[in-house]
Amino acid sequence: MEKQLLRITVNNEYHELYVKPKRLLVEVLRDELELTGTKRGCNTGACCACTVLLNGVTVKSCSILAMQADGTEVTTVEGLAEGGKLSPIQRSFLDHGAYQCGFCTSGMLISATALINEKPSPTKKQIKEAIHGNICRCTGYNSIIRAIKAVAEGKYKEEE
Amino acid sequence: MGYKCPSCGKIWPDTMDLARHVFGTGDQAHKDWVNSKGLNFIELLLIQTMEPGNKGYKALAELLEKEAEKVD
Amino acid sequence: MMKKYSVINTPIHNIDGIAKITGRAEYAFDIKLPHMLYGKILRSPYPHAKILKINTKKAEGLTGVKAVVTGKDTLGIKQGIWRRFKELCDEEILARSKVRYIGEPVAAVAAVDEDTAEEALDLIEVEYESLPGVFGPLEAIKQGAPQLHEHAERNINVTRHIEWGDVDEGFKKADHVREDWFRCSSQHHVCMETHNAVASFTPDKKLTVWTSTQSHYYIQVLLSWVLGLRENDVRVISRYTGGGFGSKFELDSAQFCSSLLSMKLFKPVKIILTREEEFMATKRRTPMFYYLRTGVKKDGTFLAKEGRVFTEGGAYTSMGATALYLTGFFQAFPYVWPSYRYDGYRVYTNTAPTSAMRGFGAPQATFCAETQIDLIANDLGIDPIKIRRKNAMYPGYEVPGQATIQSCGLSQCLDKIEKWIKSQGKLPPNRGIGIAAYGFMSGGIFNWFDTPYAFSSAVIQVKIDGKVDLYIGSQDMGQGSNTTMTMICAEELGVQVEDIRLHMGDTESCPVDLGAWGSRETLMQGNAVKMAAAKAKQQIIEYAAAKLSPNIVYDLDIKDRWVHLIARPERGLSYYDVVKEAIRGKDGQPIIARGHYTPHRKGMISPAYSFGVQAVDAEVDPDTGKITLKNCVTAHDCGQVINPLGVKGQLEGAMAMAAGYGFTEDLPMDEGKILNPNLVDYKVLRATEMPETKVIEVETYEPEGPFGAKEAGEGLTNPTAGALGNAVFHATGLSIKNLPITPEKVLEALKEKKKEEKK
Ligand code: FES
Ligand code: FES
Ligand SMILES: [Zn+2]
Numbered sequence: 001m002e003k004q005l006l007r008i009t010v011n012n013e014y015h016e017l018y019v020k021p022k023r024l025l026v027e028v029l030r031d032e033l034e035l036t037g038t039k040r041g042c043n044t045g046a047c048c049a050c051t052v053l054l055n056g057v058t059v060k061s062c063s064i065l066a067m068q069a070d071g072t073e074v075t076t077v078e079g080l081a082e083g084g085k086l087s088p089i090q091r092s093f094l095d096h097g098a099y100q101c102g103f104c105t106s107g108m109l110i111s112a113t114a115l116i117n118e119k120p121s122p123t124k125k126q127i128k129e130a131i132h133g134n135i136c137r138c139t140g141y142n143s144i145i146r147a148i149k150a151v152a153e154g155k156y157k158e159e160e
Numbered sequence: 161m162g163y164k165c166p167s168c169g170k171i172w173p174d175t176m177d178l179a180r181h182v183f184g185t186g187d188q189a190h191k192d193w194v195n196s197k198g199l200n201f202i203e204l205l206l207i208q209t210m211e212p213g214n215k216g217y218k219a220l221a222e223l224l225e226k227e228a229e230k231v232d
Numbered sequence: 233m234m235k236k237y238s239v240i241n242t243p244i245h246n247i248d249g250i251a252k253i254t255g256r257a258e259y260a261f262d263i264k265l266p267h268m269l270y271g272k273i274l275r276s277p278y279p280h281a282k283i284l285k286i287n288t289k290k291a292e293g294l295t296g297v298k299a300v301v302t303g304k305d306t307l308g309i310k311q312g313i314w315r316r317f318k319e320l321c322d323e324e325i326l327a328r329s330k331v332r333y334i335g336e337p338v339a340a341v342a343a344v345d346e347d348t349a350e351e352a353l354d355l356i357e358v359e360y361e362s363l364p365g366v367f368g369p370l371e372a373i374k375q376g377a378p379q380l381h382e383h384a385e386r387n388i389n390v391t392r393h394i395e396w397g398d399v400d401e402g403f404k405k406a407d408h409v410r411e412d413w414f415r416c417s418s419q420h421h422v423c424m425e426t427h428n429a430v431a432s433f434t435p436d437k438k439l440t441v442w443t444s445t446q447s448h449y450y451i452q453v454l455l456s457w458v459l460g461l462r463e464n465d466v467r468v469i470s471r472y473t474g475g476g477f478g479s480k481f482e483l484d485s486a487q488f489c490s491s492l493l494s495m496k497l498f499k500p501v502k503i504i505l506t507r508e509e510e511f512m513a514t515k516r517r518t519p520m521f522y523y524l525r526t527g528v529k530k531d532g533t534f535l536a537k538e539g540r541v542f543t544e545g546g547a548y549t550s551m552g553a554t555a556l557y558l559t560g561f562f563q564a565f566p567y568v569w570p571s572y573r574y575d576g577y578r579v580y581t582n583t584a585p586t587s588a589m590r591g592f593g594a595p596q597a598t599f600c601a602e603t604q605i606d607l608i609a610n611d612l613g614i615d616p617i618k619i620r621r622k623n624a625m626y627p628g629y630e631v632p633g634q635a636t637i638q639s640c641g642l643s644q645c646l647d648k649i650e651k652w653i654k655s656q657g658k659l660p661p662n663r664g665i666g667i668a669a670y671g672f673m674s675g676g677i678f679n680w681f682d683t684p685y686a687f688s689s690a691v692i693q694v695k696i697d698g699k700v701d702l703y704i705g706s707q708d709m710g711q712g713s714n715t716t717m718t719m720i721c722a723e724e725l726g727v728q729v730e731d732i733r734l735h736m737g738d739t740e741s742c743p744v745d746l747g748a749w750g751s752r753e754t755l756m757q758g759n760a761v762k763m764a765a766a767k768a769k770q771q772i773i774e775y776a777a778a779k780l781s782p783n784i785v786y787d788l789d790i791k792d793r794w795v796h797l798i799a800r801p802e803r804g805l806s807y808y809d810v811v812k813e814a815i816r817g818k819d820g821q822p823i824i825a826r827g828h829y830t831p832h833r834k835g836m837i838s839p840a841y842s843f844g845v846q847a848v849d850a851e852v853d854p855d856t857g858k859i860t861l862k863n864c865v866t867a868h869d870c871g872q873v874i875n876p877l878g879v880k881g882q883l884e885g886a887m888a889m890a891a892g893y894g895f896t897e898d899l900p901m902d903e904g905k906i907l908n909p910n911l912v913d914y915k916v917l918r919a920t921e922m923p924e925t926k927v928i929e930v931e932t933y934e935p936e937g938p939f940g941a942k943e944a945g946e947g948l949t950n951p952t953a954g955a956l957g958n959a960v961f962h963a964t965g966l967s968i969k970n971l972p973i974t975p976e977k978v979l980e981a982l983k984e985k986k987k988e989e990k991k
Contacts, residue, residue, distance in 0.1 A: 036262035037255015039474075041424045042507040046911035049424055077255035090253045094245050097877040100885060101710025102252030103261075103424035103474030109253060128919045135911060137422050137475050138710045140884030141919040180393050187319060188383070202386050206373070208393075209540045209575045212525065213400065217393070 011079030026061035077106035088156035096147035100138035272349035276331035279904030280365035296348035303328030332547035335513030340489035369579035396632035397571025402536025406527025416596035425474020431490035447747020476709035478588035511909035517589035550587035559593030566671035602668035602954030641869030666958025672947025673838030675752030686828035689743035705745025724765035726790025751943035758938035763827030857975030861923035870944035871934035882945035890952030
């Protein structure tokens with residue numbers, strides 16, 4: 001099948017590349033752009049390990065074609081820290097031990113980031129619902145919930 | 161005092177321990193020895209598990225009492 | 233006064249944390265090498281069949297396909313992890329003549345990309361002759377049942393017997409005897425990183441394998457064996473592992489097939505199992521059919537217990553032999569049983585092999601035991617806490633012929649849980665609190681793998697700037713052992729965590745350790761690290777002593793980078809300065825030290841045991857049978873806590889997994905076919921289902937562990953299903969002895985109960 005031109009901005013970097021129309025976004029991110037921070041846990045839309053932001057909204061990158069992301073801005077876990085400075089969510093995850101094996105962590109961080117961007121002070125219930133789709137087999141989620149809550153409570157305001 | 165395993169020669173303090181060893185090892189050599197003495201290894205195991213009262217082990221221990229060499 | 237510890241028992245960021253939260257941690261899953269090919273595995277659609285013919289011609293002819301391998305391309309070695317016992321090495325991985333479960337590998341393809349490899353699988357023609365299958369242990373053991381392996385009459389794979397005291401006498405003396413039957417279901421590990429490997433064989437006959445594993449040493453040894461290579465010409469690298477839980481220390485199909493293909497092609501080959509393959513063919517928790525007969529006195533004193541179990545082995549031995557022993561041993565935990573008898577059978581069936589999974593047979597045992605104890609307490613009108621306290625193990629107790637318990641905080645755990653339950657007051661209707669007590673091992677002492685090496689080793693090198701290179705063989709799969717080892721090293725040497733640079737996950741540079749299973753790392757690898765650090769410290773202290781020239785009766789120590797007289801801490805020198813001079817004084821050699829640990833004369837099971845009691849507060853909806861978890865409180869004795877943040881994470885994670893075992897997770901099958909091999913139908917707990925969790929640490933000091941530490945992560949999987957079942961019992965009066973406790977089973981039992989009441 002003929003390759004098509006994909007224009008995509010990932011973590012503030014603009015790319016033009018030719019991809020097969022069947023390629024999934026997750027494949028382009030991991031294999032072409034070598035952003036392997038985004039993981040795959042199922043490839044069928046059931047675990048959210050592959051979650052990224054597409055124009056600020058969470059999508060499962062295993063469930064959309066790369067070409068559907070043409071002309072969009074994508075943020076992956078690699079784009080959360082800017083200039084070596086960790087984002088509030090990242091710092092909170094560190095302090096709360098909100099990861100173990102780390103394989104679900106990229107997706108979790110993205111889901112959490114989207115939540116905080118959208119609702120700066122979510123309730124505990126809203127936090128749980130925001131990460132309901134993200135499977136974590138290691139942590140039992142509560143450390144992740146505490147980490148997000150701490151950010152929501154303003155404990156990780158950007159230092160001056 | 162002890163009893164020598166007729167199959168591999170390991171020594172055990174009493175015939176009950178020896179019976180446990182024979183079952184626990186359970187390789188072809190040990191199985192063959194039991195079967196050659198007119199008992200059925202697998203049947204003994206099943207009796208042990210399906211019925212209360214440690215029957216399989218007792219039966220084997222009795223056999224060993226007769227057959228196993230006693231050593232000092 | 234100096235603080236007792238400057239590193240230990242402080243919450244420390246996981247040393248791999250930054251890599252993991254920035255997406256930089258490179259898992260084998262992420263490895264991409266130049267000219268790398270992609271592999272796929274063809275698996276048997278039959279539960280039991282002869283392989284008559286395999287034709288790979290068409291597949292080989294497909295553009296983009298580079299090679300196809302089948303059992304004919306292997307050495308035909310039957311391998312297994314119980315290397316000391318030939319009959320238990322029964323798995324070829326690429327079957328040559330017979331398949332014994334759905335999903336068993338029969339061929340593998342390497343191609344330019346995954347799609348092509350996938351396409352090629354369809355072109356491989358396998359001619360099977362289907363054989364009758366047998367799917368449950370109780371059927372498989374019957375006379376005339378289809379036999380899986382030539383050597384295993386009646387499909388009996390392994391048997392185990394444990395006995396102490398006079399059981400028959402005990403039952404005679406008992407005032408109350410109870411018999412119960414239980415069925416413990418299977419469970420899948422569901423590691424978020426599926427099994428995978430990248431193998432690269434080069435013309436100098438050296439094989440390098442990047443893989444996701446719990447033990448790079450085991451994989452190295454097993455691969456070299458089945459491939460006919462020299463052990464140390466195989467290099468296994470596993471820097472990060474995306475979850476293990478017992479599923480990743482046997483040789484798997486990704487590792488074996490990618491290696492075979494690479495040896496044929498002299499190119500790197502990568503194989504990632506799909507989630508479906510993962511469910512079908514990467515082993516799982518052992519289902520067990522338990523019979524328990526228990527005799528007690530009127531006052532609740534335990535007298536005798538008889539346990540018999542049939543386990544569903546699946547097609548191969550794997551680690552199931554260990555599970556069979558441990559379930560029998562932990563069936564008698566954590567109580568004093570004057571007499572006990574256990575008989576266990578592991579039976580081959582035409583289902584996916586069952587093996588190790590977090591808790592290793594103990595969660596099954598604990599579920600049955602703790603359910604029955606509550607039933608007995610109820611029969612006799614005794615409080616569940618009281619009956620457990622009356623019979624609890626205590627420090628110094630000897631399990632006859634099996635083990636000696638050194639530290640044991642079980643009674644304190646019971647006290648704490650009792651207090652918490654009281655603080656809850658009266659519960660609303662349909663709510664109940666159930667408890668379960670448990671214990672677990674801190675590393676196994678058995679050596680069925682037949683390693684000639686020490687069980688754990690560590691090497692330390694101190695460099696001119698005081699930076700410490702620590703080399704360990706243990707594997708971090710998320711449980712945090714990298715951080716734990718770094719902390720133990722820093723504490724013993726008297727430096728800070730930032731002073732340590734850790735090297736792990738590579739057989740080429742790391743000393744041997746048996747890997748992360750059976751809760752062995754904290755105690756075994758920890759002791760090896762502590763020993764190496766103590767020896768390095770000794771070398772540094774010698775130089776400091778020469779410089780400080782104290783009265784000879786004074787002892788020196790290092791704490792927080794300060795080398796000082798213990799009696800007069802203000803008299804000392806900077807660690808950094810002493811190291812510089814020490815290296816000069818040693819003719820320029822860095823300070824090097826080694827440590828190792830192997831248990832000797834520590835009983836049959838483990839050098840040390842953790843203990844705990846868990847309370848689960850649950851609500852049962854009488855209309856739907858749905859269970860909602862409200863609270864889960866655990867009082868927990870893991871000896872000296874090393875990393876509080878790590879222990880808490882382990883506890884919550886274990887609870888989530890074990891609760892899943894208790895009421896949501898299952899692997900239903902039809903004639904050996906798993907019906908829910910995906911993450912939609914297989915129900916792991918989600919964030920919205922988690923209860924509030926609370927941890928109460930009961931600190932003890934374990935003389936055998938580093939700084940008094942012991943197991944803290946696996947044992948926590950033991951109590952939850954039992955505590956949950958007991959909560960349902962106290963909420964509804966229903967005792968469900970068949971895991972998982974699903975809404976259907978609850979409703980069914982409610983109906984039964986109503987019928988009974990009408991009569
Ligand atoms: S990999 Fe995309 S949802 Fe699981
Ligand atoms: S940290 Fe391992 S899956 Fe979440
Ligand atoms: Zn013998």
